[in-house]
Amino acid sequence: MNRIDASEHYDESGFTGQTPSLLTVVIDTNPRAWAAIHDLLPISKAIANILVFINAHLAYGNENQVAVLAAHTNRAVWLYPVSPNPEHPPLARRRNGSAKDVEMAGPDHHGHRPREPQLGTSANKYPQFAKIESSILASLRSLIDSTSPSDLNPTTLISGALSMALSYIHKTSLAFESPKTSADPANPTTTPSAKTAVPNLHARILVLSVSQSEPAQYIPTMNAVFAASHARIPIDTLALYSAPTFLQQAAFITNGVFLSAAANPRGLLTYLMFGFLADVDARASLVVPTQDSVDFRAACFCHRNVVDTGFVCSICLSIFCDVPENAECLTCGTKLALGNYGAKPAVIPRKKKKRKRVNGGGREETGSATGTPGPA
Amino acid sequence: MADSDGEYQADDASEDEFRDHQVSSGTPLDSRSHPRTDKPKKGGRKSGKAAWEDLQRSWDVVVEGADGTLAGAIEGLAEAQKRARLLKDTTPLQRGIIRHLVLVLDMSFAMLEKDLLPTRHLLSMAYASEFVQEYFEQNPISQLAIIGMRDGIAVRISDMSGNPGDHLEKLQGWVKQDPQGNPSLQNALEMCRGALFHTPTHGTREVLIVYGALMSSDPGDIRDTLQSLIKDRIRVSIVGLAAQVAICEELCSKTNGGDTSGYNIALDEPNFRDLLLEVTTPPITRTKEQNNASLLMMGFPSRTLAAPETTNYCACHHRPTREGYGCTRCGTRVCRLPAECPGCGLTLILSTHLARSYHHLFPLRNWIEVPWAEARRSKSCYSCLSPFPHVPGRSGVNSKGQEKQDRPPVKGLSESARYACEVCGNHFCIDCDLFAHEVLHNCPGCQSDTRGAAQTSDANGTAMEIDS
Numbered sequence: 001m002n003r004i005d006a007s008e009h010y011d012e013s014g015f016t017g018q019t020p021s022l023l024t025v026v027i028d029t030n031p032r033a034w035a036a037i038h039d040l041l042p043i044s045k046a047i048a049n050i051l052v053f054i055n056a057h058l059a060y061g062n063e064n065q066v067a068v069l070a071a072h073t074n075r076a077v078w079l080y081p082v083s084p085n086p087e088h089p090p091l092a093r094r095r096n097g098s099a100k101d102v103e104m105a106g107p108d109h110h111g112h113r114p115r116e117p118q119l120g121t122s123a124n125k126y127p128q129f130a131k132i133e134s135s136i137l138a139s140l141r142s143l144i145d146s147t148s149p150s151d152l153n154p155t156t157l158i159s160g161a162l163s164m165a166l167s168y169i170h171k172t173s174l175a176f177e178s179p180k181t182s183a184d185p186a187n188p189t190t191t192p193s194a195k196t197a198v199p200n201l202h203a204r205i206l207v208l209s210v211s212q213s214e215p216a217q218y219i220p221t222m223n224a225v226f227a228a229s230h231a232r233i234p235i236d237t238l239a240l241y242s243a244p245t246f247l248q249q250a251a252f253i254t255n256g257v258f259l260s261a262a263a264n265p266r267g268l269l270t271y272l273m274f275g276f277l278a279d280v281d282a283r284a285s286l287v288v289p290t291q292d293s294v295d296f297r298a299a300c301f302c303h304r305n306v307v308d309t310g311f312v313c314s315i316c317l318s319i320f321c322d323v324p325e326n327a328e329c330l331t332c333g334t335k336l337a338l339g340n341y342g343a344k345p346a347v348i349p350r351k352k353k354k355r356k357r358v359n360g361g362g363r364e365e366t367g368s369a370t371g372t373p374g375p376a
Numbered sequence: 377m378a379d380s381d382g383e384y385q386a387d388d389a390s391e392d393e394f395r396d397h398q399v400s401s402g403t404p405l406d407s408r409s410h411p412r413t414d415k416p417k418k419g420g421r422k423s424g425k426a427a428w429e430d431l432q433r434s435w436d437v438v439v440e441g442a443d444g445t446l447a448g449a450i451e452g453l454a455e456a457q458k459r460a461r462l463l464k465d466t467t468p469l470q471r472g473i474i475r476h477l478v479l480v481l482d483m484s485f486a487m488l489e490k491d492l493l494p495t496r497h498l499l500s501m502a503y504a505s506e507f508v509q510e511y512f513e514q515n516p517i518s519q520l521a522i523i524g525m526r527d528g529i530a531v532r533i534s535d536m537s538g539n540p541g542d543h544l545e546k547l548q549g550w551v552k553q554d555p556q557g558n559p560s561l562q563n564a565l566e567m568c569r570g571a572l573f574h575t576p577t578h579g580t581r582e583v584l585i586v587y588g589a590l591m592s593s594d595p596g597d598i599r600d601t602l603q604s605l606i607k608d609r610i611r612v613s614i615v616g617l618a619a620q621v622a623i624c625e626e627l628c629s630k631t632n633g634g635d636t637s638g639y640n641i642a643l644d645e646p647n648f649r650d651l652l653l654e655v656t657t658p659p660i661t662r663t664k665e666q667n668n669a670s671l672l673m674m675g676f677p678s679r680t681l682a683a684p685e686t687t688n689y690c691a692c693h694h695r696p697t698r699e700g701y702g703c704t705r706c707g708t709r710v711c712r713l714p715a716e717c718p719g720c721g722l723t724l725i726l727s728t729h730l731a732r733s734y735h736h737l738f739p740l741r742n743w744i745e746v747p748w749a750e751a752r753r754s755k756s757c758y759s760c761l762s763p764f765p766h767v768p769g770r771s772g773v774n775s776k777g778q779e780k781q782d783r784p785p786v787k788g789l790s791e792s793a794r795y796a797c798e799v800c801g802n803h804f805c806i807d808c809d810l811f812a813h814e815v816l817h818n819c820p821g822c823q824s825d826t827r828g829a830a831q832t833s834d835a836n837g838t839a840m841e842i843d844s
Contacts, residue, residue, distance in 0.1 A: 076824030084755045084763070160824025163812075167759035167820050170811045219738065220818045222731035227816040230513070252679075253728060294679040296701075298727030308704040309675045309722070314474055314579075316737050317517075317730045323671060331737070337670040 020063035033210035071161035159220035474579040475518035483526040484559035486589035527557030562594035613638030675704035735817035745790035754803035759820035
């Protein structure tokens with residue numbers, strides 16, 4: 001109404017309180033990597049710390065929500081809310097009696113029925129905390145139970161977990177969107193400046209990473225990262241073991257926080273609480289930890305080498321570390337002209353020797369006194 | 377329905393029209409199955425219909441549901457419309473990813489019209505800035521310039537550059553200026569030719585015109601300009617706001633090798649936006665001589681900070697900075713990417729700029745509709761966990777069958793509200809389908825389960841216990 005006739009009407013936006021915040025935690029559950037840091041931080045302790053962090057997030061606001069995913073070696077699964085789909089028929093039945101039990105459990109957290117309610121029946125515990133805790137523990141246990149030694153490859157499906165998390169966030173934010181703004185491209189009063197409306201849901205993704213980035217997942221991961229930056233969802237990363245390059249880039253692109261706790265994984269809870277608890281709103285008034293340097297080198301398509309100067313096909317933008325055979329692009333098969341490859345950069349021609357004999361002889365001899373240093 | 381006011385068409389005619397619309401709205405594959413009654417008529421007219429002849433009445437499409445309400449049908453149509461956008465073919469085509477585009481905005485008296493709210497001018501300005509953002513989102517290493525048509529001449533709004541910020545800033549300055557004077561297509565096109573003159577041959581050269589007027593006051597013969605446009609391999613596409621203009625159609629068809637799909641008239645505001653944003657997708661490279669593929673040498677510098685207690689001067693803007701990127705060949709520091717190294721001329725970009733376009737190379741395949749027979753496998757969307765409607769049991773089959781007859785078979789709409797990825801076989805909801813294909817470009821199912829690929833899924837049956 002206000003937008004149409006520009007008059008002041010009763011505005012209730014001041015009474016709505018804080019915007020709900022959805023925290024999506026992606027836990028890297030690669031057993032090998034956790035085994036590597038088992039002496040410092042066993043996974044059970046880490047999960048306990050994460051649960052404290054999740055509870056803190058929920059306690060921050062009444063409407064805050066949480067979703068938890070596990071990025072396992074060969075799949076990404078929901079830990080909370082639990083997927084009602086019969087994922088592993090034999091396993092689901094064993095855990096659950098009959099799969100039909102949970103069929104009504106939607107994405108709505110409040111309508112969710114925990115799988116093992118006896119875990120969270122303490123009278124001294126806030127029911128929502130207990131519900132989430134029991135759900136996460138039960139799903140994680142069933143995930144670990146179903147892992148066979150043959151699954152133990154060193155990779156982690158971060159890209160899948162990010163994709164699922166983004167889909168979930170997208171769906172949830174659709175539910176929060178007011179109907180007025182949902183299909184509003186033709187809003188008559190759209191002016192270029194009035195585009196950034198306040199979102200109704202602050203979503204963010206926190207990745208607890210313990211393993212290296214897998215080069216094979218480069219493209220899907222980057223797709224997910226760009227989707228996140230498109231939707232202004234920061235991807236935060238806490239690296240407990242090594243330095244995951246792609247997640248480092250993800251944090252940079254999406255304005256997230258990247259922290260490495262590899263030096264002292266025992267301080268996990270402190271890192272989480274002080275580095276990652278603030279939501280997007282609060283971060284605007286905080287000085288968040290920044291990354292000093294980001295490794296932006298690319299992996300070439302031909303040998304998976306990490307290169308800093310490469311050759312790029314102008315058709316498909318594939319990166320090669322060297323001129324491919326016959327100058328044919330390996331991805332799209334186009335015959336490529338070599339362009340000005342190998343051309344000398346434009347430097348001042350070697351006339352400098354003349355300068356030695358007369359001091360300040362010509363008027364043109366301004367600028368730098370020495371020539372561009374050649375290749376030593 | 378038949379007795380409602382204003383109904384003058386026999387039922388079969390409306391049905392026909394409905395199909396007609398279906399065929400024309402991006403599902404050309406489907407034309408084989410429908411006997412087209414209007415074929416002979418069309419044969420008489422040489423070329424296709426004009427846009428206004430193909431009018432589709434939305435009220436003909438809506439059919440009452442079994443319960444006498446329209447809710448079901450409308451919902452279905454909305455969903456089908458959403459999906460229609462998606463059902464473009466996913467065959468990888470060669471596209472020009474390095475683009476050079478000039479956006480020409482009409483700023484003549486014709487833009488004062490208020491048939492598009494609030495005015496044509498304000499709306500096209502708003503959409504132009506949206507276009508700029510989307511263009512660089514989709515084509516991160518492409519270049520853009522903006523030109524205005526005003527007072528009979530062409531006005532340069534922003535120069536060729538790869539930085540969206542520059543364009544948006546300059547555009548803002550023109551929002552408040554009221555449009556005036558006559559537009560001149562020829563002047564604008566000549567200026568576009570000048571702006572695109574230096575662009576390298578491996579990129580595309582395109583002009584997108586937003587044209588509100590029905591006339592053009594030109595200093596000379598626009599056909600000469602047209603010939604030189606063809607010679608310079610510049611493609612013109614035009615979004616008209618009023619009505620079709622012959623010279624615009626000629627411009628589009630002649631510069632696009634006879635293809636008139638580049639000339640469209642906006643029906644309403646959302647349509648205008650769609651038409652504009654459609655152009656952000658890289659165009660298909662048509663002919664061999666048009667692409668002069670070459671191997672470009674590029675540097676991927678890492679972001680570094682200056683040494684403590686010091687600052688660096690960036691070579692591109694001569695400003696002191698603390699963070700920057702060092703050229704990988706000569707070590708010159710630049711403050712922003714993408715850039716051309718001021719020292720040695722090497723193209724410096726972020727690898728992420730390239731990665732942004734990879735989804736064009738490996739497009740996500742369309743998902744298929746899931747019939748009820750296969751719907752039993754899932755209870756909720758694989759990725760967002762929102763519940764699906766229940767599979768009707770034996771008793772439900774009857775009512776379902778009725779409903780199916782009532783409802784027109786909307787192309788691309790799944791009866792069970794499930795959409796399945798053909799690779800991983802998981803079921804998704806319509807929202808995730810849209811999100812995955814338009815924004816994410818990943819299949820969450822394929823990405824989050826590699827067991828199928830590794831053929832280890834049988835191992836789960838035995839499920840060894842390795843409880844730790």
